[in-house]
Amino acid sequence: MDYELFDGIPSRRPSFSRSERVADLLKEEVANMLLFEVKDPRVQGVVTVISVKVTKDLRHADFYVSVSGGDEKERQALKGLGKATGFIRRILGRRIRMRRVPELHFKLDETLKNQEHLEELFRKIHEED
Numbered sequence: 001m002d003y004e005l006f007d008g009i010p011s012r013r014p015s016f017s018r019s020e021r022v023a024d025l026l027k028e029e030v031a032n033m034l035l036f037e038v039k040d041p042r043v044q045g046v047v048t049v050i051s052v053k054v055t056k057d058l059r060h061a062d063f064y065v066s067v068s069g070g071d072e073k074e075r076q077a078l079k080g081l082g083k084a085t086g087f088i089r090r091i092l093g094r095r096i097r098m099r100r101v102p103e104l105h106f107k108l109d110e111t112l113k114n115q116e117h118l119e120e121l122f123r124k125i126h127e128e129d
């Protein structure tokens with residue numbers, strides 16, 4: 001167990017919360033499933049799991065995904081993920097030791113789009129100087 005310092009006093013408090021550990025486990029398992037087990041062509045090979053956020057009560061998990069191929073591919077991939085959610089939860093229930101598998105919610109990760117937009121703005125500002 002890791003120890004942290006709280007006001008200069010060593011504490012046995014773990015450095016990561018249970019929800020963060022579960023999020024890491026879910027991210028790894030679901031990413032592998034999307035690569036090798038989910039047979040939906042809308043999902044297979046075009047979806048990348050960027051991050052996972054799990055609520056403190058471990059009942060819900062938000063998966064932030066990136067989809068290669070444009071806006072139409074993103075819409076189709078989200079539909080495919082919606083259809084595959086039951087399959088993914090069932091497999092997770094067999095693989096991980098949890099009392100209850102969280103409800104899975106797939107959302108698009110907008111970080112790359114936002115970054116590209118900012119870079120374009122900076123490029124325009126730099127060209128104007």
